[in-house]
Amino acid sequence: MKNRRILYLLLIMAVAIILAACESGGKIRVINRTDYPMYASVDREQTIVIPGDSEHVFEIDTDTQTFYSGEVKKQAWLKLIGETYTIFDHFEEVYVDSTQITVRAGKTLNVFLDANRASVKILNSSDLNIVRAEIYQDFGAYDQVVGLLENIAPGEERFLRVNYATPTSQFFYRVRIMDENNLVYNYGGNQTILTVGQQFLVVFTSGK
Numbered sequence: 080m081k082n083r084r085i086l087y088l089l090l091i092m093a094v095a096i097i098l099a100a101c102e103s104g105g106k107i108r109v110i111n112r113t114d115y116p117m118y119a120s121v122d123r124e125q126t127i128v129i130p131g132d133s134e135h136v137f138e139i140d141t142d143t144q145t146f147y148s149g150e151v152k153k154q155a156w157l158k159l160i161g162e163t164y165t166i167f168d169h170f171e172e173v174y175v176d177s178t179q180i181t182v183r184a185g186k187t188l189n190v191f192l193d194a195n196r197a198s199v200k201i202l203n204s205s206d207l208n209i210v211r212a213e214i215y216q217d218f219g220a221y222d223q224v225v226g227l228l229e230n231i232a233p234g235e236e237r238f239l240r241v242n243y244a245t246p247t248s249q250f251f252y253r254v255r256i257m258d259e260n261n262l263v264y265n266y267g268g269n270q271t272i273l274t275v276g277q278q279f280l281v282v283f284t285s286g287k
Contacts, residue, residue, distance in 0.1 A: 194276030
């Protein structure tokens with residue numbers, strides 16, 4: 080009788096161990112450590128807006144991992160567009176908006192995001208359509224157009240990620256806006272020097 084009871088307890092313990100080893104689903108925890116929003120999605124599903132200095136957890140479906148199957152992994156595409164952040168592909172040495180990551184069953188993958196760009200953002204707070212907004216990088220002796228934003232409707236906002244100034248590379252940003260009446264407005268100047276993580280916000284109010 081005593082041996083039967085011991086066998087029964089051992090059986091319960093064995094079942095508990097096996098059940099504990101059965102895990103399915105993983106998590107991607109995106110931690111936005113910039114001051115501005117991050118737009119994130121996994122496998123082209125709904126885009127989630129993660130405000131500055133906050134985080135979001137994505138639940139990822141995987142096969143069930145058991146005591147016998149060994150580690151279960153799944154590849155997922157993570158898309159991240161930050162107002163002052165861009166994924167940098169170290170192999171190709173280019174900026175990209177998405178990357179493939181490995182999610183493990185029963186595990187949480189932490190993704191820490193720190194600012195690595197600057198940005199220029201235009202908010203159309205007028206009653207007029209912005210036909211075009213030209214963004215200039217100005218070195219003083221010369222300038223160059225680094226971005227063009229077109230057809231920004233009233234109430235709409237757009238942003239462009241740009242390079243930031245450093246002690247050895249100094250420049251500033253200017254924005255030239257043309258509205259639907261072909262009137263031109265200029266913003267920025269030699270004080271608009273952006274360092275990493277900073278944003279130049281242009282609020283267009285003409286027409287109100």
